[in-house]
Amino acid sequence: MRIAVFGANGPTGRQLTDQALATGHEVVAVTRRPRSIPARPGLTVAVADATDPEDVDATIGGTDAVLSALGARFSKETITTYSASATAITGAMARHGIKRLLTVSSSIADPNWRPSGAHFFNHVLDPLVNRRLGRTLHEDMRRMEAVIRRTDLDWTLVRPSGLFDHSAVTTYHTAEDSADGVFTARTDLAASMLHEMAEQRYVRTAMGVITTAVKPNIAKLIWNEGVKKK
Ligand SMILES: NC(=O)c1ccc[n+]([C@@H]2O[C@H](COP(=O)([O-])OP(=O)(O)OC[C@H]3O[C@@H](n4cnc5c(N)ncnc54)[C@H](OP(=O)(O)O)[C@@H]3O)[C@@H](O)[C@H]2O)c1
Structure with missing residues (x-):
């Protein structure tokens, strides 16, 4: 398949691009920073601001599916990256007749998500980090989900829990709405x-995905996600 990847120079977008190329797909890597993506066979780099409808329209023609790993940083101000990019991408997909869309959201978007056995996370970290510091980001993620749900595309909202870097794919778990893990x-x-994208088990619904086979080093996680990324 020929796949458009939005947020292609971000850490999840790089994984999507690498894994898709490794399994024989062609990738159109969509980014604002083309020089950050090395050229490889099967890869086309397209420059676009994902919130700009004309930019997006010009990049996705001829693709069979769109995968988005777009993201924004926490901010006190209103965030619109998620909803504006969802509006631009879904509009362009409808115009080009592309049906399959998978977009990264978050477990936080499921109001019932409370991972079991995670007392400190549920009662301290989640209220402080996700619900307070990340309030405006998650508000826009919910707007993004609403924009996508209103379309007649074959969409899947992909909801991971706390992201960390690991060197290999593990035996991850998926579940409808959200998965039980931190x-x-x-x-x-x-x-x-x-x-x-191929199996289509969670079409027009949300898919939670969690990793349980390995656990992140918490100090490294805080450094990578909270300090280094700012
Ligand atoms: N961190 C967590 O624990 C966690 C948990 C659940 C869900 N998530 C979500 O998972 C997703 C992926 O996270 P991540 O940490 O792997 O990636 P990330 O660091 O959030 O990267 C986001 C990517 O989006 C791109 N981007 C942002 N605005 C853009 C725009 N207007 N036009 C084009 N590109 C744009 C950035 O490009 P530039 O380099 O040009 O800015 C970057 O490549 C995010 O949506 C995040 O909110 C994160």
Whole structure:
């Protein structure tokens, strides 16, 4: 298949691109920073601001599916990256007759998600980090989900839990709406999206995905996600 990957230079987008190329797909890597993506056979790099309808329209023609790993940083201000890009991407897909869309959201978007056995996370980290510091980001993620749900595309909202970097794909778990776990390796997130793109088990619904086979080093996670990425 020929796949458009949005957020292609982000850490999940890189995994999506690498894994898709490795399994024989062609990839159109959509990014604002083309020089950050090395050229490889099967790869086309397209420059676009994902929130700009004309930019997006010009990049996705001729693709069979669209995968988005777009993201924004926490901010006190209103965030629109998720909803604006969803509007631009779904509009362009409808115009080009492309049906299959998989978009990264978050377990937080499921109001019932409370991972079992995670007392400190549920009562301290989640309220403080996700619901307070990440409030405006998750509000826009919910707007993005609403935009996508209103379309008649074959969409899947992909909801990982706390993301971390790991060197290999593990035996990840998926579930409808959200999965019962605190962490998701980006390798597993990408693998689950590519698998679901073809399998179509979670079409027009949300797919939670979690990693349980390995656990992140918490100090490294805080450094990578909270300090280094700012
Ligand atoms: N961190 C977590 O624990 C966690 C948990 C659940 C869900 N998520 C979600 O998972 C997704 C992937 O996260 P990640 O940490 O792997 O990636 P990320 O660091 O959030 O990367 C986001 C990517 O989106 C691109 N982007 C943002 N705005 C854009 C725009 N207007 N036009 C084009 N590209 C744009 C960025 O490109 P530039 O380099 O040009 O900015 C970057 O490549 C995000 O949506 C995140 O919110 C994260």
